[in-house]
Amino acid sequence: MIGFIGKGLVYAAFLSAILAAIGYFLYSQKDEERYFKISNWLFGLQGLFILAASVLLLYLVMTHQFNYYYVFEYTSRDLQLKYLISAFWGGQEGSFMLWMMLATIVSFGLMKWTRKPYRGPVLFFMALSQIFLLTMVLGFHLGDFSIGASPFRSLAQAMPNAPFLQANPNFVPQDGKGLNDLLKSPWMVIHPPILFFGFSMMTVPYCYAMAALWKRKYNEWVDPALPWTLGANIALLTAIFLGGYWAYVTLSFGGYWAWDPVENAALVPWLLGTAGIHMMVVQRKKSAPSKASIFFAIIAYVGIVYETFLTRSGILADSSVHSFVDLGLYGQLVVFMAVITLIGLGMFIYRYNDMPKQNNELNLMSREFMTFSGAMVLFLLGLIIALGTSAPIIGRLFVDNPTPPEVSFYNNWTMPLAMIAAILTVFGQYIFWKRQDPESLARELTWPVAATCVISLATIMIGGIHDIYYMLYILTAWFALIGNGVIMVRLLMKNPKVIGGALTHVGFGLLLLGILASSAYNSNLLDLATKNYNQAVEQGKVTDDQGFKKTQKVNFLELKLNQPKIINNKYKVTYEGYTLKNQARPGQQQYRIKFEPADGDGEQFTMNPQVYPMLSASTSQNIQWSVDPDVRSGLFSDIYMYVSGSSYVEQKNDELTKQNKKTEAQPASATEPDTSKTQKIKLQKGESVTVADFDIHFKNYSPVDSTSLQDSTIVAVRAHLDINPRGSDSSIPINPLFSVYKKNGENWSYAPPVSIPGHDGGSIQFSSVDPSNGQIELTIRGVDKKVKDQWVLLVAQEKPFISIVWIGTFLLMAGFTVSIFRHWDRERKKS
Amino acid sequence: MKPKLILGIAAIVGFTSLLMYNFGNSISTYTNFKQASNMESAHVVGTLDKSKDFGFSMKTKQFSFYMKDQNGNVRRVIYPKQKPNNFEQAKRLVVIGKMKNGVFYANDMLMKCPSKYNNTDPSQFSKNNASKS
Numbered sequence: 014m015i016g017f018i019g020k021g022l023v024y025a026a027f028l029s030a031i032l033a034a035i036g037y038f039l040y041s042q043k044d045e046e047r048y049f050k051i052s053n054w055l056f057g058l059q060g061l062f063i064l065a066a067s068v069l070l071l072y073l074v075m076t077h078q079f080n081y082y083y084v085f086e087y088t089s090r091d092l093q094l095k096y097l098i099s100a101f102w103g104g105q106e107g108s109f110m111l112w113m114m115l116a117t118i119v120s121f122g123l124m125k126w127t128r129k130p131y132r133g134p135v136l137f138f139m140a141l142s143q144i145f146l147l148t149m150v151l152g153f154h155l156g157d158f159s160i161g162a163s164p165f166r167s168l169a170q171a172m173p174n175a176p177f178l179q180a181n182p183n184f185v186p187q188d189g190k191g192l193n194d195l196l197k198s199p200w201m202v203i204h205p206p207i208l209f210f211g212f213s214m215m216t217v218p219y220c221y222a223m224a225a226l227w228k229r230k231y232n233e234w235v236d237p238a239l240p241w242t243l244g245a246n247i248a249l250l251t252a253i254f255l256g257g258y259w260a261y262v263t264l265s266f267g268g269y270w271a272w273d274p275v276e277n278a279a280l281v282p283w284l285l286g287t288a289g290i291h292m293m294v295v296q297r298k299k300s301a302p303s304k305a306s307i308f309f310a311i312i313a314y315v316g317i318v319y320e321t322f323l324t325r326s327g328i329l330a331d332s333s334v335h336s337f338v339d340l341g342l343y344g345q346l347v348v349f350m351a352v353i354t355l356i357g358l359g360m361f362i363y364r365y366n367d368m369p370k371q372n373n374e375l376n377l378m379s380r381e382f383m384t385f386s387g388a389m390v391l392f393l394l395g396l397i398i399a400l401g402t403s404a405p406i407i408g409r410l411f412v413d414n415p416t417p418p419e420v421s422f423y424n425n426w427t428m429p430l431a432m433i434a435a436i437l438t439v440f441g442q443y444i445f446w447k448r449q450d451p452e453s454l455a456r457e458l459t460w461p462v463a464a465t466c467v468i469s470l471a472t473i474m475i476g477g478i479h480d481i482y483y484m485l486y487i488l489t490a491w492f493a494l495i496g497n498g499v500i501m502v503r504l505l506m507k508n509p510k511v512i513g514g515a516l517t518h519v520g521f522g523l524l525l526l527g528i529l530a531s532s533a534y535n536s537n538l539l540d541l542a543t544k545n546y547n548q549a550v551e552q553g554k555v556t557d558d559q560g561f562k563k564t565q566k567v568n569f570l571e572l573k574l575n576q577p578k579i580i581n582n583k584y585k586v587t588y589e590g591y592t593l594k595n596q597a598r599p600g601q602q603q604y605r606i607k608f609e610p611a612d613g614d615g616e617q618f619t620m621n622p623q624v625y626p627m628l629s630a631s632t633s634q635n636i637q638w639s640v641d642p643d644v645r646s647g648l649f650s651d652i653y654m655y656v657s658g659s660s661y662v663e664q665k666n667d668e669l670t671k672q673n674k675k676t677e678a679q680p681a682s683a684t685e686p687d688t689s690k691t692q693k694i695k696l697q698k699g700e701s702v703t704v705a706d707f708d709i710h711f712k713n714y715s716p717v718d719s720t721s722l723q724d725s726t727i728v729a730v731r732a733h734l735d736i737n738p739r740g741s742d743s744s745i746p747i748n749p750l751f752s753v754y755k756k757n758g759e760n761w762s763y764a765p766p767v768s769i770p771g772h773d774g775g776s777i778q779f780s781s782v783d784p785s786n787g788q789i790e791l792t793i794r795g796v797d798k799k800v801k802d803q804w805v806l807l808v809a810q811e812k813p814f815i816s817i818v819w820i821g822t823f824l825l826m827a828g829f830t831v832s833i834f835r836h837w838d839r840e841r842k843k844s
Numbered sequence: 845m846k847p848k849l850i851l852g853i854a855a856i857v858g859f860t861s862l863l864m865y866n867f868g869n870s871i872s873t874y875t876n877f878k879q880a881s882n883m884e885s886a887h888v889v890g891t892l893d894k895s896k897d898f899g900f901s902m903k904t905k906q907f908s909f910y911m912k913d914q915n916g917n918v919r920r921v922i923y924p925k926q927k928p929n930n931f932e933q934a935k936r937l938v939v940i941g942k943m944k945n946g947v948f949y950a951n952d953m954l955m956k957c958p959s960k961y962n963n964t965d966p967s968q969f970s971k972n973n974a975s976k977s
Contacts, residue, residue, distance in 0.1 A: 658926055
């Protein structure tokens with residue numbers, strides 16, 4: 014029933030959006046106020062329907078109605094409230110709903126603030142984009158033809174071929190599949206709303222550009238469009254940052270960026286949008302229209318739709334870590350993309366000759382030329398990354414079944430362009446604020462250049478950088494930082510409101526430095542023996558058992574319990590054990606890795622990487638372990654580590670394999686105790702002993718109230734023992750009984766073996782007690798006699814100056830924010 | 845104006861061809877073990893051969909397993925990292941690396957897990973029902 018209402022609401026929203034679009038179209042053509050009013054109401058109504066549908070979906074999620082596919086697929090009963098709420102946008106269908114709600118909010122802003130003559134066309138295109146988004150969740154079926162996938166469809170509708178549903182169409186699962194453990198992170202809760210807010214706002218410059226072409230007013234549109242574009246930019250940048258940070262602290266690839274299609278999907282529109290901002294700023298300053306700003310405004314939104322297509326159509330399924338479920342939206346997404354692109358570029362070409370001619374004198378020293386060059390570099394960066402991301406499609410020109418490009422493709426192309434961009438930022442800023450001829454510019458730049466050279470040289474020497482290419486890169490990055498820094502300080506003294514541009518460029522310079530340091534100079538933390546081994550591999554001196562040369566290095570750090578190792582002559586690292594207590598995830602182990610300075614003095618710290626069973630993927634026969642890395646952030650370098658294996662995990666897996674074999678091979682029959690695994694141990698009160706992989710601590714004993722035992726019992730004692738799995742800080746108390754009773758005039762002892770928790774078939778028997786000295790004897794069965802090593806296998810890396818990456822990003826955001834305030838302020842005064 | 849235009853077009857054409865040339869070189873095609881032997885970096889697609897042992901060796905610090913490619917060739921694959929999550933569940937494996945002496949040395953490995961859509965494993969339901977109800 015609720016599903017039916019939900020679908021109805023989506024249809025109602027779809028209808029309202031279409032009517033609103035028609036209304037806006039008529040308003041744009043006829044300029045009658047009533048069309049605008051009615052359309053606004055219709056569009057508002059559309060938003061209300063979407064909101065109601067979203068509330069319903071959220072209600073289904075909160076009340077665990079697993080007969081709905083979306084609820085079953087993305088949630089489960091054990092999810093915390095915040096993850097239940099975020100599950101609303103966890104799947105494709107829900108994230109479209111979120112996108113539409115945010116787009117509606119943006120539209121309300123446009124209704125209020127957009128002036129004539131643009132407001133009709135702007136809202137028309139906003140409604141048009143909304144119509145396309147609505148089709149994605151429509152769930153309309155007619156025979157084999159279908160439009161969209163409804164979030165309200167039932168399991169039976171979603172999986173018509175599943176045999177268990179064919180047998181019983183009304184089957185309701187008890188619980189859902191749940192949320193992937195990796196996504197249970199507060200970063201991932203706020204990441205999607207910010208991203209889609211960015212997507213929604215990036216629609217606005219497109220709408221304005223189209224309105225400008227429609228109304229043939231090619232200049233004034235940039236003023237109102239600029240704050241929106243800047244807002245979209247900040248939102249995208251924030252989303253990219255959150256995604257990168259999440260990847261760094263949650264995933265085990267050890268970085269914040271991997272050129273994954275999903276990352277690129279947000280980066281490309283950001284680059285194109287930033288190119289657009291450059292052109293808009295210069296157009297505003299010059300107050301002469303420019304074709305380039307219209308072009309970039311169109312292409313930025315095309316970029317968003319294109320990347321949406323790439324990530325959601327299933328076409329990248331083989332090349333991305335993101336496993337978007339393929340909902341069969343391919344055709345629709347192609348239409349969406351084609352319409353947005355063709356209308357956009359079509360209008361652009363149609364009006365091309367109508368747009369005022371620019372005076373085409375190629376003056377190298379003009380700020381138009383400099384800014385245009387900067388925008389072009391950003392545009393090229395965007396194109397190259399889009400090309401790389403499109404490998405599964407465009408690669409078919411070269412080979413069948415293309416793979417994604419090697420990472421070096423991205424690095425080789427983006428690095429030189431970033432270097433050019435870095436240099437351009439300085440020239441651009443110097444020329445932007447003051448008319449310059451080559452001589453005056455050279456004079457002004459003397460000191461910044463000198464400072465850049467000195468600081469770069471110092472960086473190269475201190476950092477021990479040998480690569481000439483990197484040296485050049487460092488030079489350009491420092492140039493951007495210092496050159497723009499000087500401008501920023503000057504502006505700060507005159508008019509702090511206008512420092513936005515200079516501030517972003519300072520951030521860009523910092524970002525470049527941070528990216529190089531953290532990625533090219535990232536080193537594995539290894540002990541000396543492993544380092545020597547790797548060196549030997551490099552020299553080709555290591556051969557395997559068949560006599561072939563080994564080529565793969567070892568990048569693991571293996572630590573035995575309480576046996577410190579010296580790492581890089583810098584740290585003394587000790588594995589101090591793990592804890593199983595008070596963990597957020599059931600079955601999680603938190604390891605304690607202590608770092609001390611190798612030479613003894615200085616700060617010491619402990620890192621706590623974690624390992625946990627992935628509930629959504631584990632079964633009773635097989636545990637899927639997942640890792641949660643720990644990052645120790647510092648100003649100069651980060652230490653990043655995760656546990657790649659441990660004796661605890663190995664033992665757990667062995668236990669499972671043993672159990673599985675037993676249930677397969679010999680059900681029901683009890684295994685004979687293995688006599689070779691029987692040992693007797695004598696213990697005094699307060700003593701501990703080490704057996705296999707655990708310690709037994711004998712605390713004390715207590716007499717037992719004999720009323721619960723046989724009448725003839727003479728003496729009965731319980732030993733209080735603590736079983737402590739070595740390395741763990743938690744212990745399990747067991748209390749085996751020893752008693753002596755009389756039967757037929759003889760003394761008999763009664764001492765039942767107590768099983769050892771976590772050791773299948775293992776038991777401890779309190780076999781005798783020596784009354785003279787209080788020593789007890791324990792008989793342990795079914796446990797290996799050999800003392801087992803406790804170890805942990807780590808992947809640990811030192812990443813220099815990753816903090817600079819974050820600081821650079823924050824400065825970029827801050828710069829864009831300052832610009833928003835400036836342009837928004839001006840806009841407000843106008844209206 | 846004319847020479848500038850020609851210069852501009854030449855620059856665009858030059859840049860684009862260089863870009864596309866480099867792009868073409870940096871992608872390769874999914875292949876099998878036979879063809880991988882004369883490639884520097886090959887992407888081989890296949891499935892795990894469960895009849896043979898697989899596992900991580902603490903001694904060599906390597907994960908090794910046998911993979912059957914799409915043409916049915918089975919080769920040993922050595923991967924210098926731990927066993928990845930979902931390894932046994934993967935419907936399809938892609939190993940990226942180099943073939944040497946009949947052994948494939950993978951530097952990277954991707955796993956394609958069973959599609960969630962339309963063929964959800966019924967055991968998922970029974971498992972959830974058994975453990976939670």
